[in-house]
Structures are given as structure tokens and as C-alpha cells.
Amino acid sequence: MIAHFKPIPPSELAFDIDGVVADTMTVFVRLARERYALNHLTKEDLGCYDLYECLDIDREVIDDLICLTLNDENTLRIPPMSGAPDVLTELSRSGPLRFVTARIWPESIIEWLHMILPEVDSKRIRVSATGSPEAKLDILKNMGIRYFVEDRIETCTLLAEQGIQPILFDQPWNRIPVPAGIPRIESWRQLRQWVLPGNGG
Ligand SMILES: [Mg+2]
Numbered sequence: 001m002i003a004h005f006k007p008i009p010p011s012e013l014a015f016d017i018d019g020v021v022a023d024t025m026t027v028f029v030r031l032a033r034e035r036y037a038l039n040h041l042t043k044e045d046l047g048c049y050d051l052y053e054c055l056d057i058d059r060e061v062i063d064d065l066i067c068l069t070l071n072d073e074n075t076l077r078i079p080p081m082s083g084a085p086d087v088l089t090e091l092s093r094s095g096p097l098r099f100v101t102a103r104i105w106p107e108s109i110i111e112w113l114h115m116i117l118p119e120v121d122s123k124r125i126r127v128s129a130t131g132s133p134e135a136k137l138d139i140l141k142n143m144g145i146r147y148f149v150e151d152r153i154e155t156c157t158l159l160a161e162q163g164i165q166p167i168l169f170d171q172p173w174n175r176i177p178v179p180a181g182i183p184r185i186e187s188w189r190q191l192r193q194w195v196l197p198g199n200g201g
Contacts, residue, residue: 007197010091012146014098016136017109017127019151020169021088021099021116022078028069035068036061049152049173075108080116081169083188090196092120100139100148104131133158140164149191156182167191 018024025043032038038057048054051062068074088097097120103109106129113125128139133155140148140159149167150156153174156166160182168178170186178184185191 008147008195010094010195012144013091013195014100014140014143014145014148015088016148016150016152016155016169017099017101017113018103019171019173020149021081021084022109022112023081024069024078025171027074027078028065031065031068031074032057035065044172046172047175049154054173070103072108075112076115078112081188083192085116087188087192087196088117089119090192092117092124096124096126098143098145099125099127100136100143100145101127101129102131102133102136103129105129137162137164149185153178167194 015021025046028046029041029043032041036057041055046054051066052059055062091097097117099113101109106127110125110127113127114120114122117125128143130136130139133152136148136150136155137158141162141164145164147165147167148159149169150159151169151171151174153168153176156168157179159166160179166182168174168182168184169191170184174184185194
């Protein structure tokens with residue numbers, strides 16, 4: 001439980017996109033089935049962030065599936081994580097929403113955010129694309145962010161060492177014990193209690 005944490009001021013909070021707001025790997029699994037007949041594959045099989053390590057699939061096939069998953073066409077087909085659009089829409093009433101992604105080309109995921117958040121003024125959706133997970137640290141520091149929701153354990157650890165409070169968003173690839181001080185949240189419903197306390201629900 002995270003009840004012992006104080007409410008997070010919205011202005012000090014930012015979000016990763018893939019694996020936190022966007023259920024990106026559901027598209028990876030769907031494409032693996034459609035293009036390569038890997039019908040046995042489920043999201044639960046993605047047991048580590050480095051897919052070459054945890055999937056018994058040729059490297060070229062994994063590379064192709066990652067490229068396909070992240071291309072513009074498929075990015076726009078990614079389902080949001082359950083509950084994310086509602087919580088973000090509510091949160092946007094307190095100020096701009098800030099997203100920091102390691103994607104290099106953020107245009108399609110920005111378009112996607114506008115699509116899943118139709119009630120949020122586009123000026124209230126701010127996206128920084130870093131090109132690498134490690135580069136998130138400086139961007140977040142410069143933005144004055146103190147809390148970051150992220151699904152990659154290594155990024156969470158790096159941020160925690162540098163004084164930014166990571167919140168690990170539970171996914172099959174991060175289900176190993178994490179250092180104390182990195183809380184794990186399992187759903188947007190749970191995150192909501194922390195970022196929108198006292199708003200019912
Ligand atoms: Mg992510």
C-alpha cells in the first residue's frame with residue numbers, strides 16, 4: 001500500500017508514456033501473433049525489459065516487431081492502460097500534464113495522447129522526448145519534477161539515487177523485488193488515490 005505517502009502536488013509529477021499510459025506491449029503481442037504466428041505469446045511472457053533475454057524468438061524477429069509496434073500507424077492503435085485517460089483528464093484540471101518519453105520521434109505518441117485525452121486542451125499536454133531512458137534524469141530535474149511514474153526498473157533506480165521519487169508502474173517485465181523506497185502501483189485506480197486524494201472514486 002502507498003497510504004503513508006503524502007499527496008503528490010500535480011505540478012511536481014510527470015509520467016512515462018509507453019508501459020504506463022500506453023499499453024504498448026499489447027500491440028507487440030498482437031503483431032507477433034499476426035505477422036509471425038507466435039500464437040502462444042502473451043504479455044505475461046514479457047518477463048524482462050530486454051526482450052532478447054526473455055523471449056525465445058530470433059533477434060531479427062524481435063527487432064522487426066519492436067519497429068512495427070513503435071511506427072506511426074501502430075502507435076495510433078495502442079490501447080491506453082485501463083483508467084489512465086480518466087485520471088489524466090481529471091488531473092489536467094489542476095495544471096498541465098507532463099510526459100517524458102525515451103522515444104526519439106514523439107510526434108505519433110503526442111497525436112495518440114490527444115486522441116485518448118479528447119477533453120484535455122492540447123496546450124495542457126506537454127511531452128519531452130529524450131531518446132534514451134538515462135536522459136530522463138536531467139530533463140526531469142530541469143522541469144522541477146519530484147515524482148515520476150515509470151515502468152522500467154533501471155530508470156526508477158537511477159532517479160531514486162538522484163533524489164527524484166520514482167513510482168514503479170507494475171508490468172510483467174518489472175516483477176522482481178525492487179529496492180526499498182520505490183513504491184509499486186498496480187493500476188491507475190491505485191495511482192488515482194495518491195494523485196487525486198479526496199476527489200472520490
Ligand atoms: Mg516505459
